Amino acid sequence: MIVIAGSEADMTALERSYPPGSTEARVLRKMAQSEARYSYASAEQLRFELLLRKQTVTVAEMLNRSGLGFEVFHKSKCNEEYWNRVPNGGFLLKAGVLASGAINDIFTNGRKYATECATAMVIVYFKALLNVFGTSLFNRLFRSIYLMNWHSLDPLLREIGVPKPVTDILPGDRAYIKNPDVDPKTPELQGENVIVLSDNLYYGHGVGITTSERIIRFLNQNRFRGATRSAYMLDSVSRPNYKKLEEIYKSRTQEEIQERASGAQARSGGTFPATI
Amino acid sequence: MTRGEIMDTGISDQISYLDSVMQREGIDKCISAFADVYRKKGTGAIALLNDRRLTFSCFYILLPRIRELGISGILNSRNTVALRIVNQIISGKKALAGADYLSAKRNRVYSVLKWILETGAPMDGYDDDYKNIMDVTASVLIFTYKDRSVIPQAVNMIFSRKKAGHNIHDLVWALFRSEDPQVLRLIAERLKSPDKEEVELACELLNIEDKGIDSMNAGEREARYAAYIKWLEENDPFLYFTEEGYQFESKPVFCAVDMERKYLNKNMANRKKQPLFPADENESSCIQAFKALSDNDRELLARYSRRMHEKNEREWENWIRSPVDEQLRRAKREGELLQ
Numbered sequence: 001m002i003v004i005a006g007s008e009a010d011m012t013a014l015e016r017s018y019p020p021g022s023t024e025a026r027v028l029r030k031m032a033q034s035e036a037r038y039s040y041a042s043a044e045q046l047r048f049e050l051l052l053r054k055q056t057v058t059v060a061e062m063l064n065r066s067g068l069g070f071e072v073f074h075k076s077k078c079n080e081e082y083w084n085r086v087p088n089g090g091f092l093l094k095a096g097v098l099a100s101g102a103i104n105d106i107f108t109n110g111r112k113y114a115t116e117c118a119t120a121m122v123i124v125y126f127k128a129l130l131n132v133f134g135t136s137l138f139n140r141l142f143r144s145i146y147l148m149n150w151h152s153l154d155p156l157l158r159e160i161g162v163p164k165p166v167t168d169i170l171p172g173d174r175a176y177i178k179n180p181d182v183d184p185k186t187p188e189l190q191g192e193n194v195i196v197l198s199d200n201l202y203y204g205h206g207v208g209i210t211t212s213e214r215i216i217r218f219l220n221q222n223r224f225r226g227a228t229r230s231a232y233m234l235d236s237v238s239r240p241n242y243k244k245l246e247e248i249y250k251s252r253t254q255e256e257i258q259e260r261a262s263g264a265q266a267r268s269g270g271t272f273p274a275t276i
Numbered sequence: 277m278t279r280g281e282i283m284d285t286g287i288s289d290q291i292s293y294l295d296s297v298m299q300r301e302g303i304d305k306c307i308s309a310f311a312d313v314y315r316k317k318g319t320g321a322i323a324l325l326n327d328r329r330l331t332f333s334c335f336y337i338l339l340p341r342i343r344e345l346g347i348s349g350i351l352n353s354r355n356t357v358a359l360r361i362v363n364q365i366i367s368g369k370k371a372l373a374g375a376d377y378l379s380a381k382r383n384r385v386y387s388v389l390k391w392i393l394e395t396g397a398p399m400d401g402y403d404d405d406y407k408n409i410m411d412v413t414a415s416v417l418i419f420t421y422k423d424r425s426v427i428p429q430a431v432n433m434i435f436s437r438k439k440a441g442h443n444i445h446d447l448v449w450a451l452f453r454s455e456d457p458q459v460l461r462l463i464a465e466r467l468k469s470p471d472k473e474e475v476e477l478a479c480e481l482l483n484i485e486d487k488g489i490d491s492m493n494a495g496e497r498e499a500r501y502a503a504y505i506k507w508l509e510e511n512d513p514f515l516y517f518t519e520e521g522y523q524f525e526s527k528p529v530f531c532a533v534d535m536e537r538k539y540l541n542k543n544m545a546n547r548k549k550q551p552l553f554p555a556d557e558n559e560s561s562c563i564q565a566f567k568a569l570s571d572n573d574r575e576l577l578a579r580y581s582r583r584m585h586e587k588n589e590r591e592w593e594n595w596i597r598s599p600v601d602e603q604l605r606r607a608k609r610e611g612e613l614l615q
Contacts, residue, residue: 073443074404074411087401088443118523149445150526161526176524184419184453185365185378185412187446191523224420225379238525 002031003039004046014043023057023171024050026198036167041243048132048246053172055128060195060203063124066110070117070206072188073148079105079112083147089115090148099142100135103127117193118149120205121174124195125160125240133249137256141248156245163236171196173237177204177212179219181227189222196237292329294338303337310338314345326352332396336362336406357388365412366405378416386421389413393426400433401442415450424456431462438477445522448481452530455517455547460508460531467501470494483529510582513543538578539566541585541592558597565600573604580607 002009011032018024027050031038040046071077073089082102083091091113093102103126106113126145130138146152150161160174169175178191192215194202200211207215212233219231291299298306314321324330325338335358342348348359361377377385393413400410414430417423430451434444451459466478472489475497479486484504492500508515511533520528536552537544540559544550554560566574577600585592595603 072408073445074408087441116523149522150524151522153526158526163525178519178524180519183379184415184450187411187415187449188523190449190521193523234524 001034001037002028002046003037004043005041009043009046014046017047018050023054023198027053027170027172030168030170034168044250045243045246048249049242052128052132052240052242052245053170055131056124056172056195057197059127059131060124060197061209062107063110063120063127063205064203064209066107068106068110068120068123068205069114071114073116076115076119077113078115079109081105086148088148090119090146090151091115092147093142093145098135098139099126099145100130100138102145103130115147115205116149116188117205119147121193121195122147122149122153122157122160124203125157125174129157129240129245133252134256134259136259137249137252140256156248157240159241160238163234163238165236169196169235169237171198173239175202175237176234177215177219177231178234179223179231181223181229182219183222183224186222189219191231192219290329292324292327292331292334294324294327295329295331295334298334298337306334307338307341310341314347318347322347322350325355330395331398332358332392333399333402336396336399336402336409353384354388354391357384358392361385361388361392361413362405362409365409378412379420381420386417386423389417389421390423390426393417393429397429397433401437401440407437407442411446411450414447415453418450418454424454424458427451427454427456427458428462431459435466435474435477439471439473448530449521449523452517452521453519457508457512457515457531457547460515461505464501464504464508467504468494468497470497480527481530483527483531510579511538514538515547516544516549517547518549533578535574535578536563536566539563539574539581540596541582562596562600569600569604577604577607580610 002011002014009032011028014028015025018028038046040049069077076085076089076091078085078091080094082094082097082105084094086092093099103123106123107127126142126147133141141156142154145154153161163174163176166173173196175194175196176191177194179189182190192204192207194204194215197203197209200213201209202212202215203209204215207218216231216233220227223231294306294310297309301309310321310324313324325335325342335355339359339362342351342359348356351359357377360375364377393410396406396410396413399406401407410433414426414433417426418430430447434447434451437444437447460482463478463481466474467482467484469475469478475489475492476486478484479489482504484500514534514537515531516534517531518529520530522528532549534544534549534552540552540554540562542552552563554563566577569577581592581596581603584595595606598606
């Protein structure tokens with residue numbers, strides 16, 4: 001059930017705002033049919049979450065096409081025009097480089113980068129935020145970025161490293177398929193971090209866009225001899241703190257709103273909502 | 277150069293000629309010394325490589341030259357197996373042409389893996405491939421060969437790697453996969469360290485709050501270590517390993533206490549969390565009521581139950597048959613008496 005300002009939401013009105021079959025419409029339907037109570041202070045708060053979820057899904061599909069390579073942290077690589085590779089395999093934004101340009105570069109020069117599945121998830125959330133916030137606000141918020149799985153996450157995205165049990169797994173969530181009997185010689189296959197794209201479609205870095213069954217089959221092929229436990233999807237997922245992020249979004253300066261509106265129009269032919 | 281000549285140079289019996297050159301004069305000099313010997317007498321160079329005292333570190337830095345000279349076919353068995361293990365790990369760990377050196381147990385492979393870790397650990401962090409080799413070697417020794425003797429070395433590597441800013445995530449994962457409480461004790465030793473970063477890492481791995489580290493003196497650090505060991509001893513029969521890791525979350529909890537088992541004084545069968553099947557009606561109702569309590573009350577009641585059981589089993593038998601709210605009242609009233 002969806003509750004807005006203490007009252008049950010008018011689903012007809014909400015659903016009219018989004019094309020049938022869109023990510024937003026699927027999220028809304030799942031929330032409305034759920035036993036869980038999804039509470040929002042305002043319709044804008046809900047719309048922001050839907051927008052960011054939609055962008056997370058879109059960006060995950062983009063990252064899958066980017067050519068980003070898969071490597072364990074010891075052998076990760078990045079474009080050193082924008083990032084410094086630190087000894088633990090993470091990428092630290094170079095001094096004097098704009099965060100927006102550095103994040104966009106991963107999508108345009110994907111072949112210059114290689115990392116593990118967890119860092120790929122963090123990249124997805126940063127890019128989704130960049131698309132929603134616009135360049136000016138994004139660069140104001142993220143003067144420094146450190147990409148390294150769930151370690152040292154920026155406080156604004158801390159929650160994506162803290163999974164919690166949920167009633168519903170929704171598009172835009174970060175889920176995890178665990179491989180408890182993984183072969184000890186392939187620690188990187190102890191599990192697969194995935195972005196939920198739709199009901200049974202996931203993006204995992206290294207496995208691409210596919211179903212949970214295929215990811216499980218792949219992980220099961222990388223278990224130790226005599227393994228008895230299959231890989232499985234956990235019922236805990238992590239989500240950005242949408243409400244906190246919406247507060248920040250609301251506090252944009254006039255200049256940031258203008259920049260966001262013109263940038264969005266350029267990207268999507270004017271259909272992308274500049275305000276929500 | 278012959279073995280006799282090596283001894284004549286006054287090199288210790290404990291260290292190989294090539295290692296001594298590496299230690300005294302550095303890696304480049306070691307590589308050029310090996311090439312010089314090979315130029316003068318090929319068999320002498322092979323003998324230096326096959327020296328039983330040679331370390332994996334020295335072998336590793338010479339690998340490019342060994343490949344270049346095309347002499348990998350005439351290495352001794354230890355070096356041949358080591359070379360194949362290195363190739364398998366660096367090439368992505370897939371078995372090469374049916375020869376998988378890292379899956380099934382093999383005595384010869386085991387002794388070489390052990391040599392790699394024991395003589396290679398001091399140079400851990402040399403390059404990216406080297407760290408990968410150390411990670412996989414530790415993981416296979418701990419998990420496939422169940423070799424607990426390498427755990428102290430793995431713990432040392434984690435702390436020294438962290439200090440150098442290198443990645444520890446897979447090594448930590450391999451270590452906790454041993455499901456051996458020895459790991460917790462070894463990490464807890466670092467709580468006494470005067471090095472703040474070491475204490476912080478120990479706290480992170482043991483899931484202890486790291487508040488106040490900056491102002492702690494040696495006595496306070498020692499006291500915290502003692503408190504942790506006391507906690508560990510009390511909870512040891514009920515400890516399980518969670519299989520959590522850094523790949524999934526920012527603050528994994530590697531090890532936890534099964535409070536229900538502690539409350540009913542039922543030891544773990546192994547170090548994995550298993551469902552608890554109540555033995556009778558009373559246990560069943562106790563567990564139902566116990567589950568409904570707050571986290572703090574559950575912890576208090578489990579601790580009280582454990583301590584009472586250790587002091588007076590007969591009294592505990594009576595106590596556990598009383599209603600849970602009564603048990604809790606008594607635990608709150610008398611808890612301090614059982615410290």
